[in-house]
């Protein structure tokens with residue numbers, strides 16, 4: 323264990339046990355970064371009441387126990403301050419040694435979950451019969467980062483792409499396919515014209531009674547699994563999925579066809595869901611519909627709010643599918659934790675599904691279900707993101723535009739055509755992804771190419787540039803970063819600051835996993851890149867007058883910074899160019 327915050331937590335807990343008895347071992351030491359030292363422990367303030375002693379006295383007793391335990395190897399100073407804070411300064415040699423050990427660690431200080439959990443992540447989930455819009459871009463990017471982080475911690479990750487691939491709208495979509503011709507329809511779907519296609523079908527449905535009637539009948543033959551209708555449905559879906567896959571491959575996300583678990587998959591199980599909920603007394607008939615009334619949910623009229631499991635016409639809905647899916651994920655996939663990375667506007671739906679599933683015993687206490695709310699993507703005008711003509715934006719066009727803009731931004735740098743195209747792709751896509759990840763996932767977010775493509779600030783290009791710059795130090799010095807190993811000596815303040823910053827990577831990744839907040843990784847990487855910049859300004863690495871021991875030490879710090887930045891960006895799914 324090399325992360326100071328974890329080491330401190332453990333040592334202070336031991337000191338608590340020594341000073342006050344073993345029952346205090348489990349108290350949270352409340353370690354925080356401090357203005358006056360490296361860290362402060364605030365536990366004395368919270369324990370004072372329980373111990374019936376003055377906070378400063380409690381703090382002093384902890385300090386004495388820490389000192390007596392020979393903590394001197396890690397800490398150079400432990401001071402009681404203010405109302406009862408414990409200010410802790412780390413020993414330079416200890417930091418240097420931990421940094422050296424972290425450099426040797428292929429995981430750069432990131433631990434593993436013990437025991438590993440099974441984490442089901444429901445993300446991306448575009449609707450085949452409507453449009454794949456920028457909101458789906460964000461759930462795809464955030465969900466994929468969560469999957470990478472969980473996987474890196476050694477958890478068993480099961481991706482579930484809950485496609486909207488079933489429902490009554492398929493009646494008109496299939497009839498429209500027959501009207502305009504299979505080949506033509508499939509080509510258009512595959513090229514991403516799904517939204518126009520939907521709108522055309524919708525317009526005919528509203529205007530043409532004969533089309534409406536055909537569509538109705540088609541819903542019936544789809545539900546009764548008529549082979550020809552199923553064939554057409556498969557054609558429609560396959561073409562649509564080919565388009566989704568183009569977006570996924572442009573984005574470089576880890577989703578594959580094996581992760582598709584769309585609404586249609588649950589169709590054969592929906593009747594059983596209703597029967598079981600009814601037999602268990604969890605669902606009841608109300609005004610002809612089968613409903614669950616999870617406790618605590620009330621409508622504006624103060625009446626209990628229903629989660630409708632079967633409509634009065636006998637049809638199933640979104641909630642039926644989600645009840646079926648949650649049962650499947652716990653019972654069959656053995657999920658310990660389920661993350662639903664879905665728009666914030668569906669918050670009530672998920673709260674009710676989770677509560678109903680608890681009521682039914684389908685979501686036991688040991689398992690958690692969490693809605694990772696995705697805030698809406700806004701245009702520069704602060705309204706829902708659209709093109710200038712008011713249509714929704716085709717995602718492949720949006721991503722291509724990011725790449726073109728990145729290409730223009732690096733035009734002056736004199737790369738040959740192929741290199742420039744490769745860098746532009748990495749920078750353009752990286753910028754879009756990083757922008758989505760760097761703000762907290764539930765806040766609304768303004769899509770702004772200029773801001774996301776800026777080479778300064780907490781942006782993708784800045785982070786990519788920071789890693790490229792470190793790599794160029796190694797290229798210039800003729801040194802392979804995987805072959806440096808220290809020892810590390812911390813002479814300058816900037817060296818100490820950088821080393822301490824780099825030791826915090828493991829804690830940040832674990833926190834990001836626990837809270838399902840990738841933006842914590844972004845914030846940390848940005849601080850790290852800034853600490854590196856200060857270090858690099860103050861501490862020359864390759865200059866002739868740098869003595870060999872200092873050069874070795876500084877190269878080791880550069881190598882550790884490179885590992886941490888690269889693996890951090892990898893956890894975000896942000897690609898890293900070799901040079902920039």
Ligand code: ARG
Pocket residue numbers: 444447448449484485486644647662664
């Ligand atoms: N297809 C839905 C939409 O676009 C999202 C599905 C999310 N997952 C779920 N299990 N409901 O709004």
